[in-house]
Every structure is written in structure tokens, then in C-alpha cells.
Amino acid sequence: MLPWGQQLLDMCAALLLLLSFAMLSQRRIVTLVNLYAVQGAVLTAATLLLAWRTGERHLYLSAALTIVLKVTFLPWLLRRLLRRLDIYRDSEPRLNVTGTMLVGLLIVVFAFALAQPITRLASTSTRSAIGIAISVVLLAFLMMITRRKAVAQVVGFLSMENGVFFGAMSASYGMPMVVELGVALDVLIAVLVLGVFFFQIREQFDSLDLHHLESLKEHD
Amino acid sequence: MSFPNPTLLIGCLALLCGWGVIGLAGLLRPGSVRWAGNILFTLGAALGLALAVLGAVSLLGGGTERLILPVGLPNLPMHLRLDPLSSVFLVLLGASSAGISVFAGGYFRPGEGTLPGLMCLQYHLFLASMALLLLADDAYSFLVAWEVMALSSYFLVVSQHRIPEIRRAGFIYLVMAHIGALAILLAFGVMQGGSWLFTFHAMRAAHLTPGWAAAAFLLALFGFGMKAGLVPLHIWLPEAHPAAPSPVSALMSGVMLKTAVYGVLRVTLDLLGHPAWWWGLVPLALGLLTIVYGVLFAAVQTDMKRLLAYSSIENMGIVFTGIGLTILFDGAGMPVVAALALVATLYQCMNHAFMKSLLFLGTGSVLHATGERNLGRLGGLIHRMPWVAWLTLIGVLAIAGLPPLNGFVSEWLLLQSFLFADRLPHAPVNLLLPMGAALVALGVALAGYVMVKFFGVIFLGRAREATLARAHDCGVLERIGLAWLALGCVLLGLFPLQVVHALGAVTQQLLGAAVPQAVSVWWLLAPVPGRAVSYGPLVFLTAIGAVVGIAMLAVRLTYRQRVRRSPAWDCGFGALTSRMQDTAEGFGQPIRHLFQPFFAIERQLPAPEDRAPRYHIEIRERIWSMLYEPLARAVQRLADLASRVQQGRISVYLFYSFATLLVLLAVALFR
Amino acid sequence: MTLGDWITQGLEVLMAVAAAPVLLGWVNQCRAWLQNRRAPSLWLPYRNLHKLFHKEAVLAENASPLFRLAPYVVFGAMVLAAGIIPSMGTRLPLVVSADAIALVGLFVTARVFLALAAMDVGTAFGTLGARREMMVGFLAEPALLMVIFVASMISASTALPAITEHLLSGRVGLSPSLAFSAVAFVLVLLAENGRIPVDNPATHLELTMIHEATLLEYSARHLALMEWAAALKLFNYVCIGFALFLPWGVAEGHIGPLGLLVAIPALAVKLATAGAGLALIETVSAKLRVLRIPEFLASAFLFAVLALLVQVLLGT
Known part of the structure; x- marks a missing residue:
């Protein structure tokens, strides 16, 4: 039997994967944002666990960063945005839910195959979670593809960042602090800029449905 | 080379010739139903039984017999060989054809298409060619038998050639059969490996490069898969099988499809020797696709024989999934697990021969009694045709994969071998395989749905047409045939250990391993290597029987209330009519709805103010x-x-x- | 196998048969409490059965012998299943005759007979119920098998006693895949037993009913057997859940009188908790439309597959 800390870490990894699937199947945007917050919380828990098990100090810092930014601030920002933009529900996704799920399952299998060589190279005790991290990234990508509403795509983008963060954590106990701070800042700025964009898009088209952007294409 | 005395082989050959003689004897009085039908077909059944016995003796002996006859090409005399693999299929052919032949003895009526005498010739030629195919030990006689089989079955399919659809079905069958035969011919061409010797012995000895071996395997899979109805090569099957007279449908579905399985096994595991592991992925993937595809289309059919034909496709999917697993595990160096998968495959072949023949013959009786193939015009026949209904019920329960009947055993064995997937050393495959198992489970569960539809709509409920009141039960010979096949289903279900034990000779021959038996009790099947898993169908039957008996007795003794008959509850709307029942289309509706992308649906809905509203759907x-x-x-x-x-x-x-x-x-x- | 084992086996089966209606009564009681209603007696299902057995049986004019046989077969299958599931001890004589896959097969047998009987009289509701019952069946069965596969991957056996013993041995810690498959199993349990998000056992609303529609033509003792079988099915499913996920209290090896003294109270406590949990789920969730049931069961399947993937992903 594995040690308890390891078991809990595995549990967190599994929960992250589950949350990715939950996001993939969710039709309501508000719930999507909430799920993103939960994902952040699980990530925080995983980071704290890992910090406690390995004694790497900087992981405590990144846990704090995660909780401030991804669990509290960004979801708050997004919810406010949703309220002000008055959106509650995404229109039906492009592919039906069951179909998306099946594609998602295949993606996980693919991610697993992809993670095989990395897992062999890595020396961390958490290396078995690399496959899950890659899955989280790819599933978030899939979610961005299958959604029509811009906000859902931003959530997908953020969730993708979560996956990358988790991957770095499990492959090498986290990125250097400088990189981590940089990424956090990037994400923050990106969300702010995209928020401004939303208002612009809506002003232009009276809707956040992205297929309106297709009309910007030059017709030849 | 010194051969053991080929007694059994000569016996098989004699029986095979006997079939030929019976066929020719049919021409003596071609118009007589009594002569060609009753007498000759029953005689043919006896020969089938004898063939099954010879096959069983050879299988249990586990030996190999060879014989070279001085007929055939100038420098290629006819090589014959009787080994465990061919014995299994001979048993299958003999035992199930015995039931079908007896049934056929009572089935043919005067004035239906081809004359009974001619039919008798074609039918017995068909049987003899399949037997020859199983005995052939060189490519030439194999292909000759293969072609005779295709042609004789073609003539049987078009026996009611005045109907244009049947002619069309026959044409498609003929074309596909020949494309398949071409692929097989090419496969043999590759396998001789430059020696230009076309005996199977030479092919076993030939050393092929991996590329050529793979090419031969894929060609053979294409050719045999076409005969087996592997999706997407299956399109002839739902046309040709229903078009033939029911005993012939039974023979084609129950036995002929298995010759394709024999071919694949012979080429892959015997002639090509040890296959590469990735070959297994091809039949596995196609098999899984075939399972789901076949069963989905079976669920939406409205013609009872077409429904059974699609169900055959599904079953062949299960068989090919098993072949895929066998190759996969064999290539990965797990021969015992491969043996488990192979046993599941062969068991499934055996089961399907009995179950599907039984069901096709049941539909034949229904067809004769009512003149209807459309499920929408049947119903309530359990009252008019109790023999056919109850015997068919056994086949229905068996093919739905219910313990303690036979269909469940092969399903169980297959799922057990799937569960070794995580031991495979090939990374993403071991993740995908359990999902394959889920597909198998889905297919089997859907098969249950299909079979409830099949039996419920034909035999249960109210008669959907007034003419059904004149339906009559089948005759004595037909009953014997049905009962024989039903008995086969029951015995194969109740004594799996004995069957698995007998199949050990084949796994020993092809894989060099046999499945273990973990416990030494004759009523318990425990074939899974290294795992304490067992299944005891006899216990199942006894226990359920005991509970049912006790419950009945207790109810009878304790509560002496009588039973009153009254009209069914009509919800206060007035008399119930037979049109208020679910139709066959209605029963397929959830499937159509859930799996819409699979089907090309044309639907005509009635307009709101239609005087004579009609609902028509075509899939x-x-x-x-x-x-x-x-x-x-x-x-x-x-x-x-x-x-x-x-x-x-x-x-x-x-x-x-x-x-x-x-x-x-x-x-x-x-x- | 000693005589003692056979006695224990008989005891286990009899206890299941006797306790199943009580479990149903308990679930109904909890539900009533949670919904601020006055609860019916715990023994109400028994009184119901007694009443039904005493009534004169009315059969439809065109009911075939299959219709009369089916209740006995369904009941028999459920009783046998109760004997196979290791709810109190893992070394019982009948347990070797079936593994989890065969158990699923046994449930399918019962369902097929139920559906065939429902089609026998040829009423609109009967066939509708048969169709829906089979639909739930073919969606739930793969999910259930996946759950079993996960358990068997962890413990390298599909036999329920082996799985239970493996869990009891303490070699399995906090396993995410077991947690996921437990969720999947609960969803399957709800669907297979016609509990609330899928079917409502308390109403006969024609638009949505599934299980009740198949029983409409049954009366008196036949109905009693069918209802008893349904109660047993719930009991069996809950016990399978215990065997797969919460085996604590089950006696390993040969079970003596002392072992029974531990096993029976443990089982009773677990059943009471599970019944209360079931009532809670039924209270807080709303009935789904029939067309949404496939999605519900697809999510069960997804959970099971995720459990499997996680098992392989993290297991390396």
C-alpha cells in the first residue's frame, strides 16, 4: 500500500481529471466558473500536500498564489462579468454531450500514451500523474473547441493553465518561482484583456456567440 | 513420413460421399416431397450425426490423420487432413446440420420455387463441400470446396427465383463471394513463399518476411471476413440470408459463417505460425465495430429473418473479437490467456451454430404457418404454435446471453480474457481494451433487447392479423429438428467444463497451451489462469429450479385461492385492440433515437388533417x-x-x- | 464444505428473503421522515405481500403459461443471487458457482422474463414498460460491468468473495478509482431498481413509469412474488455494493456462530445506513424525463470508465 500522502495526491489527480470531464459536460456557464474554482481548490490541496511531503518551500508560495488567484479572484471576476453581461447558459455545444465525452475518453488514452516516455524519465514520486496533467490540458482544449460562447472558452483557457501547472508540479515539483509568477501575471492580464474584449464583442454583435465573428472574414 | 492409420478420416470422407449420393438420389424423383423431402433429408441428418460423432472421437483423441488421394491437379494430388481444429468444426457442422436436415425433411412443400429433388442435391452438395473444406490440406482442394460451397449456397438462396428481390440478393451474394474468394486465392499465393508448392504443409514450412506475412494475413482476413459478414464487408448477409428458405438460412448462418472462422484460424494460427501481436488489433477493432453495428441494425428491423441476419453479424463480431484477442495475447507471449480467448471464440462458434439455426428454423415454421415475415403482422403465436414458441424461447434466451444457457458461457469466457488486458506490455492498447470489453457488454445487453423484441412481437401479445388464428403448429420432423438444436443449446450451457476440456486439443495444437482447470469438480468451470474465478451453470439451474419449485409449492399449500380469467384491463377506454400494442418499429424507437448517426432514416409522418394517417419509416x-x-x-x-x-x-x-x-x-x- | 457452511448459506438466503421487504419499508420510512410526512410502518411491505397472497388471482384471458411462470423465475433468480453475494461470509458453498459477471447475467435473466411477461398480454402499457425496462437494462449493464472490471483489476478476480477478501486484507488504501466506480455503481443501482431520478416506484404515471408498467397485468400472488423479487433486487444490489466497496464486517473464511454474531449486526447497520442514504438521494433529486435516462446512465458509464483509466494511469 502506498503512503497516505501519496494516496491523497493520487486522489487529487483523479479529482482533477473528473473535474475536467465535468466541465466538458456542463452546459451552464456559471457552473463552469464554479467548477473552475473547485479545480483551483483541488490544485491548491495537491500543491500543499506535495509541499508537505517534499519539504519544498516554494510550493507553499505557489499554493498561496493559486488560492488567491484561481480560487478567489479569477472566479469572482468571471462571475461579475457574467452578471454584467447577463449570460447564464451556453447554447447547445457543437457536439452532443455523450459524443464529447467519448472523444474525451479517447483523448485521455492518447495522453496516457504520450506521458509514458516522460514518466519513465521523471524521477519524482508523483510522476504517474503526468498523464492526468496532459489529459487536463487536452480536455480543456477540447472544451474550448466545442463551445460557442466566449466566456466558456476563457474558462477552458484557464483550466488548461491549471493542467500545465499540475504537470510541472508532478514532473519536477513545480516550475521555478519566477516562471510561476510570470505565468500567474500573464493569466491575470489575459483575463482582464479578454473581459474588455467581451464588452467590445457584445457591443458590436449584441451577443457573445462566437460564430458572429465568422462574419468578419473577408468574402472573396 | 509415416502417417497413422487414417480410419476416422476415411470415415469422414465416406460420409461426405454419402451426402453426395443422397443429393444425386434426389434427382431420381425430383418432384416428390415424400422421397426427396422426408426420406432423403432425414437420411442426410443421420449422416450428419455420424460425422459429428467421428469428429468428436477425433477431437478427444487429439491426433492428426492425413491422406493423399490421387485426384486433382497433375502435380498436386488432393491432400486431406483431420486434426483437432478441423474436428471441432466437423462436430459443429455435423451436429447442427443434423437438426437442420431433420427439420428440412418436414419443411419443404410442393410448389415452392425449386423442385424438392433439385433442392436436395444443392443442399447436400452444400453440406459435402463444407465438410471437404474442413478436411482440405492443400490450397487447391480448399478453394475448390470453397467455390462449390459458394455456388451451391447461391442456388439455394435463389430457389424462389421468381421474386426479383431474391434474385438481386443472390446476385450481391455471388459478387461478394467471388471477391472474397479472390482475396483468399491471393493470400494462398503469398503464403507459398516462393516454393510454388500449394500444400498446407509447404506453407507451414515457408518462411515469410514480416511484411509478406502481414499481407497474407490481411488478405485472408479480407476474404474470410467477407464470408463471415465482418462490417463493412457484410452487406450481402442481410440480403442473402433472409432470401433463402429457412433451413438454408439456418445452414448459412449457423454453419457456413463458421467456415470463414475456420479459414481465419487455419491461416493465421496454423499456416502462418506465430503471428505478430499487432495483427490482432485489426480483427479486434473490426469485430467490435461489427458487434455494435450488427446489433443496432438488428434492433430496428421489422422483418424477422433480416433481424436474425443482423444478429448473426453481431455474433460474428464477437467471434472476431475473440480471434483478435487470441492473436494479441499470443503475440505478447501469454499463450495461456490466448488459449482462453481461443476457447471463447470456438465456444461462441459452437453456440451460434445451435442458437441461430434454432431461431431461423423457428421463423421458418412461423413463415409456413402464417405466410408472414413482417413482424408488424404477427403476434400471439404462443397460443397457436406452442411447440415452436417454447423451443424458440430456449434459443432466444440462449442468444440473449442468459445463464445457465450456452450463450452466456462464451460471453463469460471472452470477458474473462478481456480482463487480462492490463497485463499486456503495449501501452495504449491495454487502456483501450477494457473499453472494448464494455462494447462487448453493450452488444450483449443490446442482443437481449433485440431478442425480447423478436420473441415478444412474434409469439407474445395479441395476434396483429385475423388470419393468424388459422396458424398451426409444426409437424413431427420439424419438432424433432427444433428440439435437437434446443437440446444442444441447453447441453452446451450446462456442461461447459466438458466442452472446454474437449477444445483443449485445439488450443494445444494452435497455441501450445491449454486453459487450466483450477478446481477438480466436474460441475464447476474455472478456466482462468491464476485467478480464483468459477462458474457452475448446473448449480444455477438446480438452485433456480429448487426456488421456483418451493415457491410454487408454498404458494399452493398456503394460499388456496383459485385463478380467474378476465379481459385485460383496458384503462377504461373500451376494448383493447391488437393495434394498441407496441409495434416492431416502436420497439426499435429508443435505439433509433439514441444511435441516430448510425442509421439513414427516411420517415413519413402523417399530416395533421390526414384522413387516412400513415406512419412509414425506412431504415x-x-x-x-x-x-x-x-x-x-x-x-x-x-x-x-x-x-x-x-x-x-x-x-x-x-x-x-x-x-x-x-x-x-x-x-x-x-x- | 462442511454442513455448517451449508447451514450458514441457507441462513443467509433466508435472511435476505426475509429482510428485503423490511429494507424497502425502511427506505420508505426514511423518505417519509425526510419529506415531513407521517411514516408508514416498517412492516407495511409485509402486510402488503400478505394481503396480495390472499387475494384471488385474476389473469388476462389471453395470458400464456409464460405469464404465470415468469414471477416464479424472477423471484427464483433473485433468491439465487442473494445466495451468491457474500453479504455475511465469503466462503459459502453457492458462492463458487458464479462470479460477478454471472451475477449480472442472473439479473439480466430476471429482467428478460419480466419484459417477456409484460409483453404477453399485449396491452399498450405492458409493451411500453417492457421496452423501457430493456432500455434501462442495456444502458446500465455495460456500466455495471465496467464497475466490476475496475474492482477485478484491483483485486485480480471477478469473483465477489475474492474482491471482498482483497479489500478486507487492507492492501487497498484510499483509491480514487474505487471512489469513482462507487459513484457509478450508485447511479446504476438507482436505475436498475427504478428509484427516483430514473423511475418512481410510488406512482403509475403513464408518461414516465417503467417498472410498474410491466406489472400492470399482474395481481394477487403473482404480483406479490414480483414485488418481493423487486425488494430482493434492491437488497441484492445494496449487498453487491457492500461486497465491492464496503466489505467491513463480512466474515472471512469459514464462518461460525460467533462470526454470524459479528456479521449480522454489521450488515444490519450497513443496510440501515444505505437505506437512509437512498432515501436522501430520492428526496433531493427530481425525476428525469425518460429521454434523459440515457444521459444519466452514460454518466454512470463515464464514471466507471474514468475509474478504469485512473486505475491504469496511476497504477503504473
């Missing part, structure tokens, strides 16, 4: 428009091009011959 396979119609058009275009050569003048034709001769001579000169 076609997308594969026709996506694959076959473009293909047919391409072939047509090529043929048009080629037809330019046709001039109609004798001198031009002579010129063609002359030119060909010159070219050939030139080639001979400059080589």
Missing part, C-alpha cells in the same frame, strides 16, 4: 451510399472503358488473340 445502412454506391459507380466506369475493346467484328477479336499470342511468345523469348 437503410449509410454504408451503401457512403462506400458501395461510389464503388459500384467506379466499377461501372471502368467497365465502360473496357467495353471499348468490344467491337463486334470477328477479325478484331482474332487480332486480339493474335496479339496476345505474340506478346506471350515475346515474353518467353526474352526471359
Whole structure:
């Protein structure tokens, strides 16, 4: 039997994967944002666990960063945005839910195959979670593809960042602090800029449905 | 080389010739139903039984017999061989054809298409060719038997040739059969490996490069898969099987499809020796696709024989999934697990031979009694035809994979071998395989749905047409045939250990391993290597029987209330009519709804103010428009091009011959 | 196998048969409490059965012998299943005759007979119920098998006693895949037993009913057997859940009288908790439309597959 800390870490990894699937199947945007917050919380828990098990100090810092930014601030920002933009529900996704799920399952299998060589190279005790991290990234990508509403795509983008963060954590106990701070800042700025964009898009088209952007294409 | 005395082989050969003689005897009085039907077919059944016994003796002995007959090509006499693999299929052929033949003895009526005597010839030729196919030990006699089998079954399919659809079905069958045969011919061509010897012995000895071996395997899989109805090569099957008279449908579905399985096993595991592990992925993937595809289409059919034909496709999918697993595990160096998968495969073949023959014969009786194949016009026949209904019920329960009948055993074995997937050393495959198991489970569960529909709509409920009240139960010979096959289903279900034990000779021959038996009790099947898993169908039957008996007795003794008959509850709306029941279309509705992308649906809904509202739905396979119609058009275009050569003048034709001769001579000169 | 084992086996089966209606009564009681209603007696299902057995049986004019046979077969299958599931001890004589896959097969047998009987009289509701019952069946069965596969991957056996013993041995810690498959199993349990998000056992609303529609033509003792079988099915499913996920209290090896003294109270406590949990789920969730049931069961399947993937992903 594995040690308890390891078991809990595995549990967190599994929960992250589950949350990715939950996001993939969710039709309501508000719930999507909430799920993103939960994902952040699980990530925080995983980071704290890992910090406690390995004694790497900087992981405590990144846990704090995660909780401030991804669990509290960004979801708050997004919810406010949703309220002000008055959106509650995404229109039906492009592919039906069951179909998306099946594609998602295949993606996980693919991610697993992809993670095989990395897992062999890595020396961390958490290396078995690399496959899950890659899955989280790819599933978030899939979610961005299958959604029509811009906000859902931003959530997908953020969730993708979560996956990358988790991957770095499990492959090498986290990125250097400088990189981590940089990424956090990037994400923050990106969300702010995209928020401004939303208002612009809506002003232009009276809707956040992205297929309106297709009309910007030059017709030849 | 010294051969053991080939007694059994000669016996099989004699029986095979016996079938030929019976067939010819049919021509003595071709119009007589009594002679050709009752007497000759029953005699044929006896020979089938004898063949099964010989096969069983050979299988239990586990030996190999060989014989070379001085007929055939000048430098290639006919090689025959009786080994465990062919014995299994001989048992299958003999035992199930015995039931079918007895049934056929009572089935044929005068004035239906082909004369009974001629039918008798074609039928017994068909049987003999399949037997020869299983005994053949060189490519030439194998292909001759294969072609005779295809042709005789073609004539049987078109026995009611006055109906245009049947002629069309026969044509499609013939075309597909020949494309398949071509692929098999090429596969043999590759396998001789430059030695130009076409005996199977030479092929076993030939050393092929991995690329050529794979090519031979894929060609053989294509050719045999076409005969087996592997999706997407299956399109002839739902046309041809229902078109034939029911005993012939039974023979085609129950036995002929298995010759394709025999071919694949013979080529892959015997002639090509040890296959590479990745070969297994091809039949596995196709098999899984076939399972789901076949069962989904079976669920939406409204013609009872077409429904069974699609269900055959599903079952062949299960078989090919098993073959895929066998190759996969064998290639990965897990011969015992491979043996488990192979046993599951062979068991499934055996089961399907009995179950599907039983069901097809049941539909034959229904067809005779009512003249209806459309599920929408049947119903309530359990009251008019109790024999057929109850015997068919056994087949229905068996094919739905319910313990303690036989269908469940092979399903169980297959799932057990799937569970070794995580031991495979190949990374993403071991993740995908359990999902394959889920697909198998889905297929089997859907098969249950299909079979409830099949039995419920035909035999249960109210008669949907007034004419059904005149339906009559089948005759004695037909009952014997049905009962024999039903008995087979029950015995194969109740004594799996004995069957698995007998199949050990085959796994020993092909894989060099046999499945273990973990416990030493004769009523418990525990074949899974290294795992304490067991299954005891006899306990199942006894226990359920005991509980049912006790419950009945207790109810009878304790509560002496009588039973009153009254009309069914009509919800206060007035009399119930038979049109208020679910139709066959209605029963398929959830499937249509859930798996819409699979089907090409044409639906006509009634308009709101329609005086005579009609609801019509037609479901076609997308594969026709996506694959076959473009293909047919391409072939047509090529043929048009080629037809330019046709001039109609004798001198031009002579010129063609002359030119060909010159070219050939030139080639001979400059080589 | 000793005589003692056979006695224990008989005891286990009899206890299941006797306790199944009580479990149903308990679930109904909890539900009533949670919904601020006055609860019916715990023994109400028994009184119901007693009443039904005493009534005169009315059969439809065109009911075939299959219709009369089906209740006995369904009941028999459920009783046998109760004997196979290791709810109190893992070394019982009948347990070797079936593994989890065969158990699923046994449930399918019962369902097929139920559906065939429902089609027998040829009423609109009967066939509708049969169709829906089979639909739930073919969606739930793969999910259930995936759950079993996960358990068997962890413990390298599909036999329920082996799985239970493996869990009891303490070699399995906090396993995410077991947690996921437990969720999947609960969803399957709800669907297979016609509990609330899928079917409502308390109403006969024609638009949505599934299980009740198949029983409409049954009366008196036949109905009693069918209802008893349904109660047993719930009991069996809950016990399978215990065997797969919460085996604590089950006696390993040969079970003596002392072992029973531990096993029976443990089982009773677990059943009471599970019944209360079931009532809670039924209270807080709303009935789904029939067309949404496939999605519900697809999510069960997804959970099971995720469990499997996680098992392989993290297991390396």
C-alpha cells in the first residue's frame, strides 16, 4: 500500500481529471466558473500536500498564489462579468454531450500514451500523474473547441493553465518561482484583456456567440 | 513420413460421399416431397450425426490423420487432413446440420420455387463441400470446396427465383463471394513463399518476411471476413440470408459463417505460425465495430429473418473479437490467456451454430404457418404454435446471453480474457481494451433487447392479423429438428467444463497451451489462469429450479385461492385492440433515437388533417451510399472503358488473340 | 464444505428473503421522515405481500403459461443471487458457482422474463414498460460491468468473495478509482431498481413509469412474488455494493456462530445506513424525463470508465 500522502495526491489527480470531464459536460456557464474554482481548490490541496511531503518551500508560495488567484479572484471576476453581461447558459455545444465525452475518453488514452516516455524519465514520486496533467490540458482544449460562447472558452483557457501547472508540479515539483509568477501575471492580464474584449464583442454583435465573428472574414 | 492409420478420416470422407449420393438420389424423383423431402433429408441428418460423432472421437483423441488421394491437379494430388481444429468444426457442422436436415425433411412443400429433388442435391452438395473444406490440406482442394460451397449456397438462396428481390440478393451474394474468394486465392499465393508448392504443409514450412506475412494475413482476413459478414464487408448477409428458405438460412448462418472462422484460424494460427501481436488489433477493432453495428441494425428491423441476419453479424463480431484477442495475447507471449480467448471464440462458434439455426428454423415454421415475415403482422403465436414458441424461447434466451444457457458461457469466457488486458506490455492498447470489453457488454445487453423484441412481437401479445388464428403448429420432423438444436443449446450451457476440456486439443495444437482447470469438480468451470474465478451453470439451474419449485409449492399449500380469467384491463377506454400494442418499429424507437448517426432514416409522418394517417419509416445502412454506391459507380466506369475493346467484328477479336499470342511468345523469348 | 457452511448459506438466503421487504419499508420510512410526512410502518411491505397472497388471482384471458411462470423465475433468480453475494461470509458453498459477471447475467435473466411477461398480454402499457425496462437494462449493464472490471483489476478476480477478501486484507488504501466506480455503481443501482431520478416506484404515471408498467397485468400472488423479487433486487444490489466497496464486517473464511454474531449486526447497520442514504438521494433529486435516462446512465458509464483509466494511469 502506498503512503497516505501519496494516496491523497493520487486522489487529487483523479479529482482533477473528473473535474475536467465535468466541465466538458456542463452546459451552464456559471457552473463552469464554479467548477473552475473547485479545480483551483483541488490544485491548491495537491500543491500543499506535495509541499508537505517534499519539504519544498516554494510550493507553499505557489499554493498561496493559486488560492488567491484561481480560487478567489479569477472566479469572482468571471462571475461579475457574467452578471454584467447577463449570460447564464451556453447554447447547445457543437457536439452532443455523450459524443464529447467519448472523444474525451479517447483523448485521455492518447495522453496516457504520450506521458509514458516522460514518466519513465521523471524521477519524482508523483510522476504517474503526468498523464492526468496532459489529459487536463487536452480536455480543456477540447472544451474550448466545442463551445460557442466566449466566456466558456476563457474558462477552458484557464483550466488548461491549471493542467500545465499540475504537470510541472508532478514532473519536477513545480516550475521555478519566477516562471510561476510570470505565468500567474500573464493569466491575470489575459483575463482582464479578454473581459474588455467581451464588452467590445457584445457591443458590436449584441451577443457573445462566437460564430458572429465568422462574419468578419473577408468574402472573396 | 509415416502417417497413422487414417480410419476416422476415411470415415469422414465416406460420409461426405454419402451426402453426395443422397443429393444425386434426389434427382431420381425430383418432384416428390415424400422421397426427396422426408426420406432423403432425414437420411442426410443421420449422416450428419455420424460425422459429428467421428469428429468428436477425433477431437478427444487429439491426433492428426492425413491422406493423399490421387485426384486433382497433375502435380498436386488432393491432400486431406483431420486434426483437432478441423474436428471441432466437423462436430459443429455435423451436429447442427443434423437438426437442420431433420427439420428440412418436414419443411419443404410442393410448389415452392425449386423442385424438392433439385433442392436436395444443392443442399447436400452444400453440406459435402463444407465438410471437404474442413478436411482440405492443400490450397487447391480448399478453394475448390470453397467455390462449390459458394455456388451451391447461391442456388439455394435463389430457389424462389421468381421474386426479383431474391434474385438481386443472390446476385450481391455471388459478387461478394467471388471477391472474397479472390482475396483468399491471393493470400494462398503469398503464403507459398516462393516454393510454388500449394500444400498446407509447404506453407507451414515457408518462411515469410514480416511484411509478406502481414499481407497474407490481411488478405485472408479480407476474404474470410467477407464470408463471415465482418462490417463493412457484410452487406450481402442481410440480403442473402433472409432470401433463402429457412433451413438454408439456418445452414448459412449457423454453419457456413463458421467456415470463414475456420479459414481465419487455419491461416493465421496454423499456416502462418506465430503471428505478430499487432495483427490482432485489426480483427479486434473490426469485430467490435461489427458487434455494435450488427446489433443496432438488428434492433430496428421489422422483418424477422433480416433481424436474425443482423444478429448473426453481431455474433460474428464477437467471434472476431475473440480471434483478435487470441492473436494479441499470443503475440505478447501469454499463450495461456490466448488459449482462453481461443476457447471463447470456438465456444461462441459452437453456440451460434445451435442458437441461430434454432431461431431461423423457428421463423421458418412461423413463415409456413402464417405466410408472414413482417413482424408488424404477427403476434400471439404462443397460443397457436406452442411447440415452436417454447423451443424458440430456449434459443432466444440462449442468444440473449442468459445463464445457465450456452450463450452466456462464451460471453463469460471472452470477458474473462478481456480482463487480462492490463497485463499486456503495449501501452495504449491495454487502456483501450477494457473499453472494448464494455462494447462487448453493450452488444450483449443490446442482443437481449433485440431478442425480447423478436420473441415478444412474434409469439407474445395479441395476434396483429385475423388470419393468424388459422396458424398451426409444426409437424413431427420439424419438432424433432427444433428440439435437437434446443437440446444442444441447453447441453452446451450446462456442461461447459466438458466442452472446454474437449477444445483443449485445439488450443494445444494452435497455441501450445491449454486453459487450466483450477478446481477438480466436474460441475464447476474455472478456466482462468491464476485467478480464483468459477462458474457452475448446473448449480444455477438446480438452485433456480429448487426456488421456483418451493415457491410454487408454498404458494399452493398456503394460499388456496383459485385463478380467474378476465379481459385485460383496458384503462377504461373500451376494448383493447391488437393495434394498441407496441409495434416492431416502436420497439426499435429508443435505439433509433439514441444511435441516430448510425442509421439513414427516411420517415413519413402523417399530416395533421390526414384522413387516412400513415406512419412509414425506412431504415437503410449509410454504408451503401457512403462506400458501395461510389464503388459500384467506379466499377461501372471502368467497365465502360473496357467495353471499348468490344467491337463486334470477328477479325478484331482474332487480332486480339493474335496479339496476345505474340506478346506471350515475346515474353518467353526474352526471359 | 462442511454442513455448517451449508447451514450458514441457507441462513443467509433466508435472511435476505426475509429482510428485503423490511429494507424497502425502511427506505420508505426514511423518505417519509425526510419529506415531513407521517411514516408508514416498517412492516407495511409485509402486510402488503400478505394481503396480495390472499387475494384471488385474476389473469388476462389471453395470458400464456409464460405469464404465470415468469414471477416464479424472477423471484427464483433473485433468491439465487442473494445466495451468491457474500453479504455475511465469503466462503459459502453457492458462492463458487458464479462470479460477478454471472451475477449480472442472473439479473439480466430476471429482467428478460419480466419484459417477456409484460409483453404477453399485449396491452399498450405492458409493451411500453417492457421496452423501457430493456432500455434501462442495456444502458446500465455495460456500466455495471465496467464497475466490476475496475474492482477485478484491483483485486485480480471477478469473483465477489475474492474482491471482498482483497479489500478486507487492507492492501487497498484510499483509491480514487474505487471512489469513482462507487459513484457509478450508485447511479446504476438507482436505475436498475427504478428509484427516483430514473423511475418512481410510488406512482403509475403513464408518461414516465417503467417498472410498474410491466406489472400492470399482474395481481394477487403473482404480483406479490414480483414485488418481493423487486425488494430482493434492491437488497441484492445494496449487498453487491457492500461486497465491492464496503466489505467491513463480512466474515472471512469459514464462518461460525460467533462470526454470524459479528456479521449480522454489521450488515444490519450497513443496510440501515444505505437505506437512509437512498432515501436522501430520492428526496433531493427530481425525476428525469425518460429521454434523459440515457444521459444519466452514460454518466454512470463515464464514471466507471474514468475509474478504469485512473486505475491504469496511476497504477503504473
